[in-house]
Amino acid sequence: MSFQHRIEQGLAERRAADAYRRRAVSQSGSGREISLNGQRYLNFSSNDYLGLSRDPTVIRAWQSGAERYGVGSAGSGHVTGFTTAHAELEQQLADWLGYPRALLFISGYAANQAVIATLMQNNDRILADKFSHASLIEASMHSPATLRRFQHNQPTSLDKLLQAEHSGQTLAITEGVFSMDGDSAPLAALHHACQQAGAWLMVDDAHGIGVNGSQGRGTCAAQKVKPELLVITFGKAFGLSGAAVLCSESMAEYFIQFARHLIYSTSMPPAQACALSAALQRVIAGDDLRQQLQQNITQFRNGLADSGLQLMNSQSAIQPVLVGENQAAIDLARHLSEQGIWTSAIRPPTVPPGTARLRITLSAVHHEQDINHLLEVLNAVTATPGE
Structure with a gap:
């Protein structure tokens, strides 16, 4: 098998398994909101749990360090x-x-x-x-x-x-x-x-x-x-x-x-x-940020408690919603993006087969209304036949 054939076969297998990865180009960096491919979304895929990537004191420290x-x-x-x-x-x-x-x-x-x-x-x-x-x-x-x-x-x-x-x-x-x-x-x-x-x-x-x-x-x-x-x-x-x-x-x-x-x-x-x-x-000194993050986690989990969606046993900022099949996770992520919400569909081989999920991540910088909008969309999906 030639290198080229090996490459083409590997890509074809990944596509056939609904596991093909694509990168989205961000025009804004990763904060509470994110701009991807010219569209603005609420960002529920970032690992910036305390929002420090945009903290003014951190930015100034980088700038001062670069000058030195x-x-x-x-x-x-x-x-x-x-x-x-x-x-x-x-x-x-x-x-x-x-x-x-x-x-x-x-x-x-x-x-x-x-x-x-x-x-x-x-x-x-x-x-x-x-x-x-x-x-x-x-x-x-x-x-x-x-x-x-x-x-x-x-x-x-x-x-x-x-x-x-x-x-x-x-x-x-x-x-x-x-x-x-x-x-x-x-x-x-x-x-x-x-x-x-x-x-x-x-x-x-x-x-x-x-x-x-x-x-x-x-x-x-x-x-x-x-x-x-x-x-x-x-x-x-x-x-x-x-x-x-x-x-x-x-x-x-x-x-x-x-x-x-x-x-x-x-x-x-x-x-x-x-x-x-x-x-x-x-x-x-970030007890205020940790407290806000915990409030956001509680709000999210309580808001989906009766939704029928399968939340995993997590009390952290990582809140996976278990979907099961790869295409179903892709479809759900796409539906959320159409409602102005960006979150990632995680599929095998990153997770075991049959456990594809939305990996929703929460941050201290999320507002109450941000999480409410996410909850409204997710709850509407489970209440709508065929979604």
């Missing part, structure tokens, strides 16, 4: 790309989350890949929640370690795997808040099982950091758990991009010496690090 450092870092952090802005942000994050060290990465995907690729060796094993993010599963599959997957959010399933005889090191992996279902992991039980077995726990809290816990310290803090490795990302509640790994002093030095994703990548722009420092201060 320029718009790029111009090198790896191991060469010339590690600035005072980066060092200060790493220290602020470590102090905030109670770890000896924090290391910045260009993305959450890169951070997860780096940790697993650097840490795991032959004869080691990785025990990952079945619904873990693609970056975690892909890195695990490509590592020399053996990958086993435990049942979603089931500590007894993890414990059973931990009890199996094994000679190498064991790393258990989960998310704090799961990106497609919106539910939270039982971290205390998972961590206890790991401690009993001498294993380490790695938590990717991309969707919990900034939202959960005191001062927005995340799902681990909310559940009073301190995993050996904590990954946080800045593309959600922080309103920016990038990531950090929180760990011990020796582990940080190990990553600096051996993590190829860290060594051979241009570091994030110093101006971005300045903006992230400002966003961190807004997160820490």
Whole structure:
């Protein structure tokens, strides 16, 4: 089979399965409203849970950082790309989350890949929640370690795997808040099982950091758990991009010496690090934003309680509406767009077959009338035969 034939066959199969992905061009960025393809919509697909992507203090911090450092870092952090802005942000994050060290990465995907690729060796094993993010599963599959997957959010399933005889090191992996279902992991039980077995726990809290816990310290803090490795990302509640790994002093030095994703990548722009420092201060002082977000979540869930739509068990900003078949999810998303609402139809392979859904995400910047309009449209769909 030629490359071209392989490409054409893969695209044809994706179209036939109603799983073909298309990108929409935004003319406005991602806020409470979004302009796509010349049309304006209420935006219920953004991960900007606290609305910080448009916070004036964060924007000014980026502008000030750019004036001081320029718009790029111009090198790896191991060469010339590690600035005072980066060092200060790493220290602020470590102090905030109670770890000896924090290391910045260009993305959450890169951070997860780096940790697993650097840490795991032959004869080691990785025990990952079945619904873990693609970056975690892909890195695990490509590592020399053996990958086993435990049942979603089931500590007894993890414990059973931990009890199996094994000679190498064991790393258990989960998310704090799961990106497609919106539910939270039982971290205390998972961590206890790991401690009993001498294993380490790695938590990717991309969707919990900034939202959960005191001062927005995340799902681990909310559940009073301190995993050996904590990954946080800045593309959600922080309103920016990038990531950090929180760990011990020796582990940080190990990553600096051996993590190829860290060594051979241009570091994030110093101006971005300045903006992230400002966003961190807004997160820490953001009880008002978290309270508003929780009110919006409650309003949405209460408004669909008697609709007949299948909401998933999520108390987070991620509120999936389970539809089932791919085409039905596409049709429902299209219907909402015709009513001025933008939300994403999520289909396999991102989620298991037969569980296509609308992935509705809520933000602190949504107004009460925004959510009311969304609820009116969704409730009207279930009340209309044939929709």
